[in-house]
Amino acid sequence: MGNNGNLSKAELFIQNLNAKNAKKLAFALVLGFVVYHAFLHMRYGSDSCKWLLSAGRFKGDKEWQPYGCMLHKYTETDTRKCLRYLAFWGNQNHFVLIGDERLRSLSLEFIDYLRSSETENNSKQSSNTKNTENVQFTDYKLRLRVEYIYANEVSKSLIDEFIKWEHEEDPPSLIIASCTYPTFQRGNVTEDIQKAYEKNLTRLVSPIDRLYAKKTKIIWKQQDPVDQESSPDEWKNVRNEDVDRINQAASNILLYSEAKIWSSSNMIASGLVDEFADGQKLSSLTLKHDVQILLNMYCNDYMNYNDGTCCSSAEPYTIIQVTTYAFLAVCASIATAMYVRKLIVKWRGIHTYMPLNQPATTDTQSPLSALASLAVIMTYFYLCDRTNFFMKENKYYSEFSFWIPVGYVFALGLFFTEDSKLTKVLHRDQTDELKGWMQIVILIYYMTGASHILPIYMHIKVLISGFLFLSGYAHFTYWWQTGNAGLVRFLNVMFRVNFLTVILCLCMNRPYQFYFFVPLLSFWYSIMYLMLSLPPRITAQIAEANPYQYLYVVVKFITMLATVTVLYMSEVFFERIFV
Known part of the structure; x- marks a missing residue:
């Protein structure tokens, strides 16, 4: 069994399941993802606003997921915060919707969403009951004006x-247009009708471009499909094939203008066509999705919500980020040059020798190689977290997406075991493995968006508390058995815990508290170190010789907990000491 030639294929496969090969596989996968997404950007562009308006799909519970970016769900508070922010900087929040009756229903839904109890005495709305009458809504405090103008051609x-x-x-901030031609409800869209429609749209291109030059955003909303089986008599002749031809004609002409084609609204309506009233009136859910898309397009770049990446530009980099990445780039360049030099020396057949008393080292053990690997990892993190290079999606919880990975992790724990030389309860190997499994389950919890499921949320909180306990237990038992509570030990642990977090803060331009779990571990380790290092220092050997020494340990723990509790409960006392 010692020779690889005597191993079966299954045994050889299991033997190759190691950390080194896993790293190689992970690097190959990441490189493949980078190449694939680079091709997508070259082929389809990198404008997330275009992604938001062009495509997407439905998730469970009829939640809309745009292609390649995340959609923030704007509440009334979020919306008013955005509009108030823009009004503070002197912007006019002027929206114009100009088009047919179906666009009017969107304008009414949009106005209902913007109206709140605060605006009852601060707003003005004028409209009539007819579907062809204009609508206007104004909120003076937010410098907000929404207009609907009827136009069926x-x-x-x-x-x-x-x-x-x-x-x-001061032209409108945003114009949304959508219309066909007067006889569209008769159906039978012939080639002549389509050409006449395209000719009329051509006359609109120049005004659109000139308005765009004045910082006005123009959107052409595609016509929505109809439910042909339940349509009223006046819509019976309209077929979805006719709708598609009209939409295609508009796309062909306006493609050469500065207007953005809003085709995702058509996809949303197609997925919810069964909910249409009278077969052609957009459902409430369809209109709500459309309103959310408009708000994300208008506000995301100003609000910088973590879950709203559509139409949001990348954060400006700071001097600290530039300095950090420049240092990592220099290290990576030197490490690459050293590796290339080694290959050249090896290719020329030159052998290098070292003294017998010097331990053999490899390139992967050198600090420069480690910093080069760190540079690659941090660059990958930055691409994922601070740019739209990689496609992003909103978290959506489902039983399948959460429990399948958890079950897979459980199965791995059953079938892959290792022997340990240690026999004590909660020894080092046990606690390390427990913390590893906890981290995987917590990662699954955050990745699948399970935080709003109360039973899972409560169990994960217990798991996090357990992780914190195991970390403290491991440090305490080490000190209890060895008595090593020196400053070197403290700095060693703090460096291991905080190194990656501090590098992330420098590279990602985030505060230290943003990565909350590491500050939590660091805080409690510092408190425990301070408590144990104060005299009298009690260890296992001292306590065995004099059992009364246990009393000092108990008093230390009670004092520590009492002090932390008082500081936590009394804000005034805390501020008098630390502020």
Whole structure:
């Protein structure tokens, strides 16, 4: 069995399941992901606003997931915070929706979402009950104005509206347009009708481009499908094939303008077409999704929500980030040069010798090689976390996505075991393995968005507390058995715990408290070190010789807990000491 030639394929496969090969496989996968996403960006572009408006899919519970970016769910508070922020900086929050009756329903939903109890005495709304009447809503405190203008075709009056806005000193912030032609409900979209529609749209391109030059965003909303089986009589002749032809014609013409084509609204409506009232009136859920898309497009770049990456530009880098990455890049360059030099020396057949009393080292053990690996890892983290290079999705919890990984981890724990030379309860090997499994389960918990499931949330909190206890237990038993409570030991532990976190703070431009668990571990380890290092220092050997020494340990623990509790409960006392 000592010779690889005598091993079976299964035994050889298990033998190759080691950390070194796992690192190689992980690096190959990451490199493949980088190449794949680079190809996607070259092929389809990197504008997340375009992704938001162009495509997506439904998740469970009919939640909409845009392609490649995360959609923040704006509440009334979030929306007003965004509009108030823009108003504070002097921006006019002026929205115009111009189009047919179906766009009017979106404007009414949008206004209902923006209206709140605070705006009852600070707003003005004017509308009529007819579906073809204009609507206007104003909130003076937020410098907000929402208008709906009826237009069932690309006529001279519609073009004149664009020209009028073009000459205004403060044109609208956002214009959403969508219309067909007067006889669209008769169906039978012929080639002549399509060409006439395209010709009318061509006249709209120049006004759109001139408005875009004045910082106005223009969106052309594609026509939504209909439920042909339950449509009213006046919509019976409209087929979804006709809708697709009209949408394709609009896309072909406006592709050469500065207008953005909003096709994801069509996809949302297609997925919820069964909920349409009268077969053609958009459902409430469809309109809510459309409103959320509009708010994400308008506000994300100003609000910087962690779960709202659509239409959000990358954070500006700081001097600290530039300095950190420059240092890592220099280390990586030197390590690469050393590796290339070694290959050249080996290729030339030159052998190097070292003294017998000097231990043999490999390139992977040198500090420069370690820093080069760290540079690659931090660059990958930055691409994932601070840019839209890699596609992102909102977390969505499902029983399958959470329990399958947990079950897989449980199965691995059953079938892969190792022997240990230690026999005590909660010895080093046991606690290390327990903490490793805990970290994997906690990672699954955060990745699958299970925090809003109360039973799982409570169990994970117990797991985190258990992890904290095991960490403290391991440090305490080490000190209890060895008596090593020196400053070197303290700095060694603090460095091991905090090194990666501090590097992340420097590279990601985040405060130390952002990575909350490491500060938590560091705090309690510091408290425990302070308690144990104060005289009298009691160890296992001293306590065995004099059992009364246990009393000092108990008094130390009670004093520590009492002090922390008082500081936690009394904000005034805490501020008098530390502020």
